[in-house]
């Protein structure tokens with residue numbers, strides 16, 4: 788699980804949510820909820836990206852790492868021609 792720039796925005800959003808929740812609940816519960824939201828969205832985006840890759844292709848090229856379709860690697864096939 789790589790940490791991307793988008794995750795910083797997501798983390799800030801989760802912190803804002805925690806701060807916003809503190810007046811209505813305990814700080815500990817706000818932190819737990821914010822962490823659950825952060826990891827929930829993070830997990831969902833990783834899962835969705837992976838399912839798109841699986842639908843689009845048959846895996847990843849060993850040469851360049853791009854998604855391989857049923858016709859082979861689009862990147863490496865272009866290089867050979």
Ligand SMILES: [Zn+2]
Nearest residue numbers: 848851860863
């Ligand atoms: Zn390739």
